[in-house]
Amino acid sequence: MAVVTRDGETGAAAGASRPAAATRQLAPRLLASMAGLDWLAKVWWTCLSISLFAGMWELCWAMGWADEKLLPPPHIFLDNIGEQGKYFNTATRWQVGQSMGEGPSAFESVLITGAATTMRVFVGLVLASVLAIAVGVLVRYYRFFDRLVLPTITLLSPVSPIAWLPVAIFLFGIGNAPAIFMVVVALFFHMVLATINQIDTVNTNLINVARTMGASKPQIYARVIVPAILPGMLQVLRMNLFGAWMVVLVAESTGVGYGMGQVIMLARNTFNPSLVFFTIAVIGVLGFTFDWLLRLAQRRILYWLPDTAERLRVL
Amino acid sequence: MSSENAPHFSSRDAVVCRGVGKTWAAGTKRAHEALRDIDLDIKPGEFVVFLGPSGCGKSTLLYLIAGLEDATAGQIWSFSDKVETPSPERSLIFQETSLFPWLTVWQNVSFGLAIRGASQEERRAVAAEALQRVGLIAAMDKRPDELSGGMRQRVAVARALAMRPKVLLMDEPFAALDVQTRARMQDFLLDVWRDSGASVLFVTHHIDEAVALADRVVVFTSRPGRIKTIYPIDLPRPRNLFSREAETMRIQLTELLRDEVDRAFAEQEAFAVPA
Numbered sequence: 067m068a069v070v071t072r073d074g075e076t077g078a079a080a081g082a083s084r085p086a087a088a089t090r091q092l093a094p095r096l097l098a099s100m101a102g103l104d105w106l107a108k109v110w111w112t113c114l115s116i117s118l119f120a121g122m123w124e125l126c127w128a129m130g131w132a133d134e135k136l137l138p139p140p141h142i143f144l145d146n147i148g149e150q151g152k153y154f155n156t157a158t159r160w161q162v163g164q165s166m167g168e169g170p171s172a173f174e175s176v177l178i179t180g181a182a183t184t185m186r187v188f189v190g191l192v193l194a195s196v197l198a199i200a201v202g203v204l205v206r207y208y209r210f211f212d213r214l215v216l217p218t219i220t221l222l223s224p225v226s227p228i229a230w231l232p233v234a235i236f237l238f239g240i241g242n243a244p245a246i247f248m249v250v251v252a253l254f255f256h257m258v259l260a261t262i263n264q265i266d267t268v269n270t271n272l273i274n275v276a277r278t279m280g281a282s283k284p285q286i287y288a289r290v291i292v293p294a295i296l297p298g299m300l301q302v303l304r305m306n307l308f309g310a311w312m313v314v315l316v317a318e319s320t321g322v323g324y325g326m327g328q329v330i331m332l333a334r335n336t337f338n339p340s341l342v343f344f345t346i347a348v349i350g351v352l353g354f355t356f357d358w359l360l361r362l363a364q365r366r367i368l369y370w371l372p373d374t375a376e377r378l379r380v381l
Numbered sequence: 382m383s384s385e386n387a388p389h390f391s392s393r394d395a396v397v398c399r400g401v402g403k404t405w406a407a408g409t410k411r412a413h414e415a416l417r418d419i420d421l422d423i424k425p426g427e428f429v430v431f432l433g434p435s436g437c438g439k440s441t442l443l444y445l446i447a448g449l450e451d452a453t454a455g456q457i458w459s460f461s462d463k464v465e466t467p468s469p470e471r472s473l474i475f476q477e478t479s480l481f482p483w484l485t486v487w488q489n490v491s492f493g494l495a496i497r498g499a500s501q502e503e504r505r506a507v508a509a510e511a512l513q514r515v516g517l518i519a520a521m522d523k524r525p526d527e528l529s530g531g532m533r534q535r536v537a538v539a540r541a542l543a544m545r546p547k548v549l550l551m552d553e554p555f556a557a558l559d560v561q562t563r564a565r566m567q568d569f570l571l572d573v574w575r576d577s578g579a580s581v582l583f584v585t586h587h588i589d590e591a592v593a594l595a596d597r598v599v600v601f602t603s604r605p606g607r608i609k610t611i612y613p614i615d616l617p618r619p620r621n622l623f624s625r626e627a628e629t630m631r632i633q634l635t636e637l638l639r640d641e642v643d644r645a646f647a648e649q650e651a652f653a654v655p656a
């Protein structure tokens with residue numbers, strides 16, 4: 067039996083460190099530097115992907131196919147960040163008693179506006195997931211809760227978040243609250259249904275193992291069902307992250323507060339394509355970073371999941 | 382079925398089934414009779430193997446004895462308790478791996494103790510002892526996905542043993558293993574069985590396995606599963622599986638099973654191609 071164990075342990079390394087003792091010592095260091103290269107390679111591919119896209123756009127401009135008044139290429143809309151930044155964070159800059167020259171610099175304004183929007187997305191996402199998981203678990207835990215609540219949730223889930231916009235304004239006026247409310251409303255109903263679906267697909271064997279060991283219903287929920295649905299729920303969360311970004315822009319652009327969406331609206335009203343594309347670029351970077359952080363958290367929390375992406379890639 | 386006219390049975394028996402039947406989705410259009418009229422007595426410390434064609438209800442019977450599903454007819458007792466709910470005294474090892482992927486090996490093994498609120502030291506000690514018995518003490522801090530299929534099944538066995546069950550229910554636990562590993566696992570199971578004194582109910586498709594392990598082999602008919610014969614294997618242990626007696630028994634069991642497998646197939650064909 068010990069033989070099996072030893073085989074299992076050396077099996078993975080055997081392929082790499084067969085030849086000589088010297089190379090065997092080198093192998094870990096080599097692996098470490100390879101891991102570093104791996105990271106660099108990822109950055110390199112990301113840059114290449116973006117440059118390719120930007121390059122095609124620039125080419126269209128150079129060939130005269132894209133009118134720079136309507137579709138200004140990156141080198142134009144990224145050219146004058148100071149000028150663009152003036153439009154950001156208007157609420158602070160135009161506060162009573164402040165002239166246009168005072169307040170945060172253009173760059174700071176972009177940061178503050180971006181941070182405000184990100185904060186709304188983040189808070190909305192956290193609230194929506196906590197509420198949705200709680201409600202989803204309760205629906206499966208108590209039959210009466212299921213009968214009482216599920217019909218309404220199913221009824222409301224296909225309603226477009228845009229339809230909630232007036233409600234957000236009626237209830238919360240302007241500021242952070244309506245934007246956060248919009249994010250929560252856009253995600254909550256879908257996430258409740260997703261939670262229920264996740265619970266229903268938990269491997270019955272795992273539940274049965276816990277039952278034969280004398281686990282009570284609350285123990286089964288806490289120790290088996292919640293950990294078992296966690297991977298799926300984080301996936302659902304990531305899927306909904308982009309939805310949250312879309313909704314927050316809509317909320318901000320219809321005057322429930324300042325933020326990226328409001329800048330886009332400003333750009334539309336003043337016919338400023340450069341500003342539109344600049345804002346889109348900033349939103350893209352923010353969304354990308356957010357998704358990356360979430361993926362990082364996912365890998366931390368779901369330490370037990372194997373890396374399937376790699377296995378699918380090498381097929 | 383009511384408890385007033387409960388039939389008599391020896392209350393010292395590990396498992397007693399009287400007229401047990403199970404119809405899945407009873408009372409609906411999809412009703413499906415899996416088991417009928419099962420009468421079975423299993424002594425404490427006895428090793429009983431269930432043999433039968435695929436789909437005859439062997440797993441279903443283990444589920445009923447474990448208390449995970451309710452019988453639709455008859456009654457089941459275990460040591461004078463009526464089986465109505467699952468109990469740590471009757472551990473079930475499933476056909477597929479059923480380790481919790483988010484727990485380490487030792488946490489999996491001591492899950493039942495965690496449920497009862499045992500301290501970390503106690504859990505680790507019990508897990509270490511159980512893992513020692515299955516020869517996996519070195520893998521204590523690994524995660525299930527780092528183990529081979531055979532190692533995972535041994536962890537599942539350790540987890541069942543950690544509950545100190547009086548009845549160990551095993552549903553084709555070694556089906557996915559290669560012949561050599563399976564032979565080692567059988568030896569190991571026999572050791573564990575002897576040490577623990579538990580009764581073992583073991584489902585398999587392999588006649589060799591039945592002859593290697595069982596005190597008695599219960600042969601099932603095709604669906605709905607009924608007991609066709611109970612075949613005693615009275616070979617002394619440790620067994621010489623190449624002896625003439627062992628060979629005769631394998632041949633007889635093969636004959637017994639073949640009729641039923643043929644019948645099961647005929648039925649499934651009739652089902653697939655309606656006349």
Ligand SMILES: Nc1ncnc2c1ncn2[C@@H]1O[C@H](COP(=O)(O)OP(=O)(O)OP(=O)(O)O)[C@@H](O)[C@H]1O
Binds near residue numbers: 434436442604
């Ligand atoms: N949860 C279930 N719901 C409905 N029908 C079921 C369920 N589980 C099993 N059955 C049916 O009951 C019958 C017996 O199934 P069971 O799994 O007990 O067979 P088995 O003897 O263990 O077969 P195998 O050797 O292939 O594992 C089958 O016809 C199956 O379709």
Ligand SMILES: [Mg+2]
Binds near residue numbers: 439440441476
């Ligand atoms: Mg089965």
